[in-house]
Amino acid sequence: MRHWQRRLLGILALGGGFTGLAVGLSLLVAPGAILSKVLSVPFLALFAWGVVCGLWLLEGRDGALRQNFYFWLAQVPFLMSPVAGYSFSSGASLHFKYQPSISTWDFFARFGSQFEYSLLQGKPFIVGINVVAVAACCLLVYLRRTRSVDPDPTREDVVA
Numbered sequence: 001m002r003h004w005q006r007r008l009l010g011i012l013a014l015g016g017g018f019t020g021l022a023v024g025l026s027l028l029v030a031p032g033a034i035l036s037k038v039l040s041v042p043f044l045a046l047f048a049w050g051v052v053c054g055l056w057l058l059e060g061r062d063g064a065l066r067q068n069f070y071f072w073l074a075q076v077p078f079l080m081s082p083v084a085g086y087s088f089s090s091g092a093s094l095h096f097k098y099q100p101s102i103s104t105w106d107f108f109a110r111f112g113s114q115f116e117y118s119l120l121q122g123k124p125f126i127v128g129i130n131v132v133a134v135a136a137c138c139l140l141v142y143l144r145r146t147r148s149v150d151p152d153p154t155r156e157d158v159v160a
Helices: 003-029 034-059 064-073 131-146
Strands: 077-080 084-089 092-099 104-111 114-119 126-130
Touching: 003 034, 003 064, 003 114, 003 131, 034 064, 034 114, 064 131, 084 092, 092 131, 126 131
Parallel strands: none
Antiparallel strands: 077 084, 077 126, 084 114, 092 104, 092 126
């Protein structure tokens, strides 16, 4: 993995996770319904995971590519419906969306972090993907498959 790739993905995960945590924690202390605060907790956990993934990638830890792949994979879907909805992005996003009820394509791009959920809100059915997250996942898969399999000379493996 090249240094610029490690830095770019690491900073997006770390910075996006930290930004998401800051915004999400401010929602928890603000007055509001308890249910909305409870439903925000899983997203806060995702943002905290992003901070850890970003740090691991910047430090070059073992398993960092795999963990970052799963972190970015959680950001790929965009789904809204009358029953439930989910959208999560950390660092950067470029969402392409399709609303079948009116046959409309749309997109939006953002730097920063956001999450959106809905339960029984009567929202229209919309499906989409985060292209930045798809690109990050593809890059991470490529890097995992092409990286050198030479063992680390500073590491001693214990054979039982």
